[in-house]
Amino acid sequence: MSLGERVQGMVELTRFGNTVAAGVLTFTGAFIAGFSAGDALAVVAAVVATVCATGAGNAINDYFDRDIDAINRPDRPIPRGAVTAREALWFSIALFLGAVVAAVTLPVLAIAIAVVNLLALVAYTQLFKGLPGVGNVVVGYLTGSTFLFGGAAVGDPLGSLVLAVLAGLATLTREIIKDVEDIAGDEEEGLRTLPIVVGERPALWVGAVVLAVAIVASAIPYVNGDFGLAYLGLVLPADAIMVGASVQSFSDPSAGQRRIKYGMYLAAVAFIAGRGASIVGITG
Numbered sequence: 001m002s003l004g005e006r007v008q009g010m011v012e013l014t015r016f017g018n019t020v021a022a023g024v025l026t027f028t029g030a031f032i033a034g035f036s037a038g039d040a041l042a043v044v045a046a047v048v049a050t051v052c053a054t055g056a057g058n059a060i061n062d063y064f065d066r067d068i069d070a071i072n073r074p075d076r077p078i079p080r081g082a083v084t085a086r087e088a089l090w091f092s093i094a095l096f097l098g099a100v101v102a103a104v105t106l107p108v109l110a111i112a113i114a115v116v117n118l119l120a121l122v123a124y125t126q127l128f129k130g131l132p133g134v135g136n137v138v139v140g141y142l143t144g145s146t147f148l149f150g151g152a153a154v155g156d157p158l159g160s161l162v163l164a165v166l167a168g169l170a171t172l173t174r175e176i177i178k179d180v181e182d183i184a185g186d187e188e189e190g191l192r193t194l195p196i197v198v199g200e201r202p203a204l205w206v207g208a209v210v211l212a213v214a215i216v217a218s219a220i221p222y223v224n225g226d227f228g229l230a231y232l233g234l235v236l237p238a239d240a241i242m243v244g245a246s247v248q249s250f251s252d253p254s255a256g257q258r259r260i261k262y263g264m265y266l267a268a269v270a271f272i273a274g275r276g277a278s279i280v281g282i283t284g
């Protein structure tokens with residue numbers, strides 16, 4: 001393999017798009033909680049810690065999954081020979097260290113969230129992924145926690161609590177649907193994911209109920225007066241996209257989980273717009 005192919009393999013190991021998205025979520029958490037110019041360094045450190053941690057988590061997932069991926073995902077960097085398993089492991093360790101170095105500069109609560117998250121990322125593939133629903137809850141927690149982490153970095157972890165809980169619930173639903181999509185491969189690997197244990201339709205119903213709770217709760221920032229019409233005007237279409245996606249997941253899980261992700265991005269934009277409007281004094 002040429003140097004270029006190895007570097008491309010390393011970048012792919014991190015799932016670059018997802019790592020950048022996770023960094024944006026942490027920045028959003030800090031923005032919703034409220035930051036000033038004096039928080040700039042802490043926000044940068046929190047974003048760097050999130051990007052490194054997510055890249056490390058994805059790389060170590062491919063390291064542990066290398067035999068399974070040789071069958072199910074032969075295009076991934078380790079099975080196709082772009083990077084060796086050892087290189088992937090060392091790359092992941094380097095990224096974990098980068099996350100630790102960035103995180104130790106933050107307030108103690110942010111450090112605590114980082115420690116829990118780094119341990120969860122290391123343990124995910126071997127410990128949580130194969131237990132019914134547990135891996136899904138862990139990924140939901142990790143995604144939601146990025147907002148808490150951004151808030152904690154600027155001294156207000158609870159400032160983005162509603163956003164964190166909604167993101168965690170919507171991610172939980174999406175992960176359950178993704179497990180329905182992956183039943184064939186996961187069964188071959190001997191994993192006990194939720195749809196394998198309880199059946200496809202019951203699992204999709206669990207996902208639908210979790211999403212329904214999140215959608216009802218998405219009214220809270222408007223009802224309690226934190227955000228105004230800018231929020232409502234964007235979160236309602238986001239809710240509608242996610243309801244449609246949940247219904248679609250019963251006939252086409254793959255399309256359903258992709259559509260939920262679009263709804264989640266629009267919901268995140270609704271929070272940013274709601275906060276932006278309240279900063280400039282538009283409260284209606």
Ligand SMILES: CC(C)=CCC/C(C)=C/CC/C(C)=C/CC/C(C)=C/COC[C@H](O)COP(=O)(O)O
Pocket residue numbers: 015018021022025139143163166167170171214215218235238239242261263264265267268
């Ligand atoms: C009901 C309601 C209003 C919910 C709020 C939803 C919200 C604000 C979500 C924000 C979080 C968000 C935009 C997440 C983006 C998706 C993401 C990066 C999820 C974490 O990824 C884990 C997953 O395993 C990666 O999968 P894939 O995308 O298939 O590579």
Ligand SMILES: CC(C)=CCC/C(C)=C/CC/C(C)=C/CC/C(C)=C/COP(=O)(O)OP(=O)(O)O
Pocket residue numbers: 022026049050053054057058061065113114117118121124125129138139142143145146149
């Ligand atoms: C705030 C801090 C410090 C960290 C946040 C870290 C975040 C946002 C993680 C979210 C993304 C995540 C859960 C990554 C972990 C690795 C993972 C679940 C990878 C998915 O790998 P695939 O190979 O696609 O799926 P499976 O291995 O689960 O089948």
Ligand SMILES: [Mg+2]
Pocket residue numbers: 061062065
């Ligand atoms: Mg994997």
